[in-house]
Amino acid sequence: MDKLAETPPLISSAELVDQAVAVVFEDGRSLSFEDCWLRDQCRCTTCYNHTTFQRATHILDIPDSKVAKIVFNPTQLSLTWNDGHESSYAAEFLSEFDYSTWKNKSRLRPVLWRGADVACRVARVPVDQFLNSVDAQKKVFQSLLDYGVVLFERVEPTLDATEAICSALGGVQHTLFGGMWRFSSGQQRADTAYTSLPLAAHTDNTYCTEAAGLQIFHCLQHSGGTGGETVLYDGFFAASQLKADHPEDFDFLSSFHLQAEYVEPGHHHAYSAPVISVDERTGDLKQIRYNVYDRSTMAFSSAEECRSYYRSLRSFARYCEDPKNQWIFKLTPGLVLAFDNFRVLHGRTAFTGERVLGGSYVARSDWLDRARTLKLIE
Numbered sequence: 001m002d003k004l005a006e007t008p009p010l011i012s013s014a015e016l017v018d019q020a021v022a023v024v025f026e027d028g029r030s031l032s033f034e035d036c037w038l039r040d041q042c043r044c045t046t047c048y049n050h051t052t053f054q055r056a057t058h059i060l061d062i063p064d065s066k067v068a069k070i071v072f073n074p075t076q077l078s079l080t081w082n083d084g085h086e087s088s089y090a091a092e093f094l095s096e097f098d099y100s101t102w103k104n105k106s107r108l109r110p111v112l113w114r115g116a117d118v119a120c121r122v123a124r125v126p127v128d129q130f131l132n133s134v135d136a137q138k139k140v141f142q143s144l145l146d147y148g149v150v151l152f153e154r155v156e157p158t159l160d161a162t163e164a165i166c167s168a169l170g171g172v173q174h175t176l177f178g179g180m181w182r183f184s185s186g187q188q189r190a191d192t193a194y195t196s197l198p199l200a201a202h203t204d205n206t207y208c209t210e211a212a213g214l215q216i217f218h219c220l221q222h223s224g225g226t227g228g229e230t231v232l233y234d235g236f237f238a239a240s241q242l243k244a245d246h247p248e249d250f251d252f253l254s255s256f257h258l259q260a261e262y263v264e265p266g267h268h269h270a271y272s273a274p275v276i277s278v279d280e281r282t283g284d285l286k287q288i289r290y291n292v293y294d295r296s297t298m299a300f301s302s303a304e305e306c307r308s309y310y311r312s313l314r315s316f317a318r319y320c321e322d323p324k325n326q327w328i329f330k331l332t333p334g335l336v337l338a339f340d341n342f343r344v345l346h347g348r349t350a351f352t353g354e355r356v357l358g359g360s361y362v363a364r365s366d367w368l369d370r371a372r373t374l375k376l377i378e
């Protein structure tokens with residue numbers, strides 16, 4: 001139904017049942033609100049700061065009070081507490097806190113994809129429009145939410161022009177690689193990204209407590225050679241396939257904490273987490289942390305755990321390496337790619353010649369902040 005056409009829910013009755021206020025709405029729904037919750041949500045100016053949207057009373061200072069009197073009309077519930085305090089709640093406010101549905105509002109709804117077919121669905125937005133129009137910004141973030149990928153066109157082939165995009169996506173996330181980075185195959189660092197070797201599907205920063213939210217790539221130059229194509233995979237699609245075909249492997253990878261490491265002179269990052277993170281209440285996929293190269297050497301608590309580790313990781317890897325699941329394309333100067341490093345796996349083919357890739361990371365909290373401000377998610 002059109003949201004504007006919806007009439008706000010109206011209260012038809014409200015009464016005290018034990019320690020809760022039971023409210024029946026005219027649409028037939030009946031919701032029950034515990035007195036401690038109602039007192040905590042009091043919107044009077046002593047209890048709530050309407051400028052900052054923060055609570056103004058410490059949880060230890062909220063009195064353990066009882067409801068003494070209930071008054072209601074169709075649009076508002078008013079309570080008088082046994083310590084004399086008075087609170088009012090709009091019917092529309094109360095109706096949003098239906099326990100069976102409220103969490104659904106903040107659920108993301110990724111559209112799973114397989115292979116190159118997604119190419120025509122992913123947004124391709126001219127950079128000027130992205131930087132200057134709210135509609136173009138909505139298109140960009142919607143594409144990231146739906147497919148985990150977006151492309152920017154007509155970008156000046158410089159790191160500065162790339163940085164303007166990273167800033168508008170939420171701001172540059174600093175890591176041991178710096179803020180904005182630019183790399184070629186000259187081995188500036190001890191990592192295979194800095195070679196011309198092929199890289200199989202992976203997510204970055206499996207060894208960090210906060211893995212990069214987005215990864216942004218701009219191929220600033222590739223001359224005198226071939227290869228160096230970008231390969232993308234929907235890690236959520238791979239995880240869903242794994243769950244359907246090999247539930248025991250999915251269960252292992254979503255509970256076992258696999259350790260990853262990054263070691264070079266002056267740095268030693270290490271972190272353990274499940275390869276597949278699942279929201280335990282909704283069952284939704286939250287994050288893929290998968291990089292077969294950056295795995296630590298681990299000890300196992302039993303032979304069974306050790307064998308399950310190899311079986312389930314290989315099982316997942318087969319979906320990630322399945323050519324049917326790959327979207328392969330060549331990044332060229334002027335075309336900027338941004339993708340969700342919590343979901344989309346990336347790799348590259350081997351290359352020859354002089355290839356320079358620039359870009360940065362953007363923290364997940366920062367790009368979701370933009371998407372929420374644009375009212376694309378709650």
Ligand SMILES: C[N+](C)(C)CCCC[C@H](N)C(=O)O
Nearest residue numbers: 177181191193203204205206
């Ligand atoms: C070159 N760049 C800065 C983009 C990233 C390099 C990160 C490589 C690392 N193996 C990982 O997967 O996290």
Ligand SMILES: O=C(O)CCC(=O)C(=O)O
Nearest residue numbers: 193199204230347348357
């Ligand atoms: O060279 C590339 O295209 C990507 C390398 C890579 O995986 C990375 O920098 O994270």
Ligand SMILES: [Fe+2]
Nearest residue numbers: 193203204346
């Ligand atoms: Fe990478």
